[in-house]
Amino acid sequence: MRYIKTSRMTKKTTIYDIAKKLNITAATVSRALNKNPKISDATKELVLKTATEMNYEQNKLAQALKNGKSYNVGVIVSRIDSNFFASIIRGIEEELFNHGYHVIICQTNNNEKMEAENINTLLNAQVDGILMSISNINIDKNIMFKKLLNKKIPLLFFDRKKSIPGISSITIDDFSAGYKATQHLIDEGCKRISHLSVDRNFEIFRDRFLGYKQALSDNNIPFDESLVIETKSNIEAGKEATKKLLKLQNPPDAIFSSSDFSALGAIQELKSQGIKIPQEVCVVGFSNEPFTKFMELSISSIDQSPVEMGKTTARVFIQQIKNKEKHVEQKVVLEPKLIIRKSSSKQNPSK
Amino acid sequence: MRYIKTSRMTKKTTIYDIAKKLNITAATVSRALNKNPKISDATKELVLKTATEMNYEQNKLAQALKNGKSYNVGVIVSRIDSNFFASIIRGIEEELFNHGYHVIICQTNNNEKMEAENINTLLNAQVDGILMSISNINIDKNIMFKKLLNKKIPLLFFDRKKSIPGISSITIDDFSAGYKATQHLIDEGCKRISHLSVDRNFEIFRDRFLGYKQALSDNNIPFDESLVIETKSNIEAGKEATKKLLKLQNPPDAIFSSSDFSALGAIQELKSQGIKIPQEVCVVGFSNEPFTKFMELSISSIDQSPVEMGKTTARVFIQQIKNKEKHVEQKVVLEPKLIIRKSSSKQNPSK
DNA sequence: TATATAATTGTAATCGATTGCACAGTGTGT
């Protein structure tokens, strides 16, 4: 039998093809390609040369099946078209690429069913690990999730944590972030600082709130329940919340929002009511979304270094893969950065 | 032999396990699970029941190896943390998920070597298709790319096209976009319309420019070479270009930029020189980045419906997969939408 | 020269699922 090789040849060359050509075994070829020390340098060289000649490419699927390693990692986020998540994924991808891993993206749209389904299909696809930002506070009661815990593949939480024993997480110190933002507002001379929160069943939002509260307390400012509004993370919600705040008999002179979007809504509402920012009311957002910097009235915000968070997540994953059996629980907490911009710079309005 | 099943059991159940338990062959199990009509309903039911009982999950890797279908699709973009690409990927992922495909993300950072490397590793990973936004105008001369063309897997270009025979693309009509933007500016009463372009070796930027030119011509406005500046897509570049324009003895009364970022730079520069927007100079950007809407002086822009573009790309891919042998070349061209905002609304400044 | 030892390579099973072909059992037609 004779193979005619043309550029239109679609069949991939396998180690068997190489073996046949060199009159050796596929086993030897495999070993040579893997630089197994038991193979003589002569054959190694020969095999390598022939492999490139024949345009050999390793079939990762076959390899994965045999080794139980797919070199694919699943990443689950609520949505990828959010600058924060996209940046995290960027970090993850860049770091993992260097280790030969590929990133499979899944979106939940904050839907618990989707979350479970994604976990399931990722497991079927035999990913070597799952990195996720949970969108479900009751995830530990989820069946798919339990299944996941029984697997020996690493599971990591980034961004959103939830204290589940044995699970590593990479997050920022939300308490510290809330504290820093609030302290900054106090330093600017604000006395009645309100807080736009988001669902505090999530630890991140609860922690931001607690940091806010602690800063008030440390500065002997009484905590006023009426200044805290739990809202959604979007412009409209920010407007609504701000309307409420402005109706108080004693309205706030500062707003610390757990979301840049509601912060923007707040600013729009304040402006529409003719209230000067930052002179009358200072505003600080959260996440350092690109637009906060671009605005003419740039918005102070908390930077979460998402790319770095992604890279760190990837690194922890790699570590866990390496110490196979010992999945030591790691809780990495990154320090958030307060970015001070015009919306909260009374003292130096040129900023 | 006796298997004790515990929740800590890590080994996955295979069709062989099911077969053993039911005293039938793995072949039968496989057929039953695949609803092969040659299997009696009785055994089908039995197998299915036992499968769920035993927590069976299909190993996609094994399946992929056998069928030559991994149900993974590679997506290559320059960077994922750009709203435009992230939105496209969102669309792709959502659409493909419904067909059982997973999306593997790769970033090139506009680096030609990375582009080639990504193609290579994706092929090794046996993806069923590659969807990409090319970052390399000479891609058709690239070795990896040639290799890719010889495979039978579908290759699709989105966003950026390059006329390569046999390759389908999903793009927007950049000519029309350039035309619309320019016509709009003319309708607003602008007479000297400048254009901030980007590297016109790329078809998208060339087409936008050509659309611009055509609109001028159709309105009997002379084309003035000095009003066209080729620049980069960032704020600083936009400022620099605008400085140059303002130094002309006869400066423009409108700027149509091929990028929202340089449009923003232009606006910043105009403002810093005390020039009123839109009264003295109108500005239109490109891409409808989120910030264009959020600015107080909101920026008119061209919306490329990236999510829709992603979905369309995914749909074309699915089509091509289905008509296996006939990869009919498809050139899908989506119509861009002009979003008119304050930066170019002389007539109705309330907008 | 005979033999222990090290260096290479081959054999064959394995990962988990799919599928062409063979075969047994039942049913139908003449």
Added chain:
DNA sequence: ACACACTGTGCAATCGATTACAATTATATA
């Protein structure tokens, strides 16, 4: 009663690579 068709399963090869173990050859040692 016999040939033929049809159903439902089993057998075994296959996808491509890896690897424990066996076998062979080459080298070193006595």
